[in-house]
Amino acid sequence: MSTEWNKTTKHIVAVGMVLFGLYLLYLSGPVLKILIIAALVAFLLMPVVTFLHNRLKMPRLLAILLSYLVLIVVILLSPLILLPPVIDGYNVIAGLDYQALAGNLLRWTEERLVSVSQVETSLLGFSGVATSALEALRNTSLTKLMALPSFENVFTSVRSTLSFTLNAATSLAGSVAAGVLAVILTLLYSIYFSLDADKLSPRFLKVVPEPYRPEIAILISRLSGTWRAYFRGQIVLMFTVGTITLIGNSVLGLPGALSLAVIAGLLELIPNFGPFIAVVPAVIEALLQGSTYWGFNNFVFGLMVIGFYIVVQQALNNFIVPRVMGGAVKLHRLV
Numbered sequence: 001m002s003t004e005w006n007k008t009t010k011h012i013v014a015v016g017m018v019l020f021g022l023y024l025l026y027l028s029g030p031v032l033k034i035l036i037i038a039a040l041v042a043f044l045l046m047p048v049v050t051f052l053h054n055r056l057k058m059p060r061l062l063a064i065l066l067s068y069l070v071l072i073v074v075i076l077l078s079p080l081i082l083l084p085p086v087i088d089g090y091n092v093i094a095g096l097d098y099q100a101l102a103g104n105l106l107r108w109t110e111e112r113l114v115s116v117s118q119v120e121t122s123l124l125g126f127s128g129v130a131t132s133a134l135e136a137l138r139n140t141s142l143t144k145l146m147a148l149p150s151f152e153n154v155f156t157s158v159r160s161t162l163s164f165t166l167n168a169a170t171s172l173a174g175s176v177a178a179g180v181l182a183v184i185l186t187l188l189y190s191i192y193f194s195l196d197a198d199k200l201s202p203r204f205l206k207v208v209p210e211p212y213r214p215e216i217a218i219l220i221s222r223l224s225g226t227w228r229a230y231f232r233g234q235i236v237l238m239f240t241v242g243t244i245t246l247i248g249n250s251v252l253g254l255p256g257a258l259s260l261a262v263i264a265g266l267l268e269l270i271p272n273f274g275p276f277i278a279v280v281p282a283v284i285e286a287l288l289q290g291s292t293y294w295g296f297n298n299f300v301f302g303l304m305v306i307g308f309y310i311v312v313q314q315a316l317n318n319f320i321v322p323r324v325m326g327g328a329v330k331l332h333r334l335v
Helices: 007-027 029-055 060-094 098-124 129-139 153-197 197-208 210-252 257-267 271-291 298-329
Strands: none
Touching: 007 029, 029 060, 029 153, 029 197, 029 210, 060 153, 098 210, 153 197, 197 210, 210 257, 257 271, 271 298
């Protein structure tokens, strides 16, 4: 009896193996993400390791450990740079007189309704919706709006709030623990990648048929050089955006100019959405605290900050990015 598989059986087994492989990839999705990020970190730190090892004649292991130690220090110190504007904004919010704000809002609304009701009366000859809304507003005093709820309602609200807070805190603690573990594993995997980086390419070339090895080696070298150039260009763009933002925010008198500039520079790594996210804390800071130099209204100052960020991004996308990235990857600026 022949034990050789027929053509149909081979096809079925091949399809089954492919599906099983895809299922394994699906199951290992979280681990693959960590491995990809670890490989990327190792790739980005490779020039630093090479410089310390080849130029400064450090042992390779010491060069790797020193590079990752600097990276860890930067990660640990980043909250000291990013948190001050958040804390300042919280302090401003906590110090607001909400009852005065509510009173000003009611007075402003009443003035607008009076103006609209006068227009309705002069044009239509009778009182319309604005007059009804004005009467309802005048019948509702600020004291009623700010009145304290009953003890039963307070107790019910506090109990539900505590329950929600406990659940949220438990979930947050789990997320933080998982995040810290992911960072530790990423750094550990990245160190292993860095230790074996000089061995990966020769091992891969051994799999390639011998006649094609020189060509594949040249291709790997060119790809590696192009990616390094691309990342160098990204770093230049980050510093450029951060420097321009720092100068502009300082001239405008925006509180927390340095922290906001660092945020803008880091978020430049995220295409399209990064600049939009970077403008949000800057506008919030402008609306809450205003300018430290100029006497503009906070709302007007917020519009000025938005305009500044838009001008920076337009100048960056149309002039700086094509020049920096085109020069980095040796492509024409038009491309």
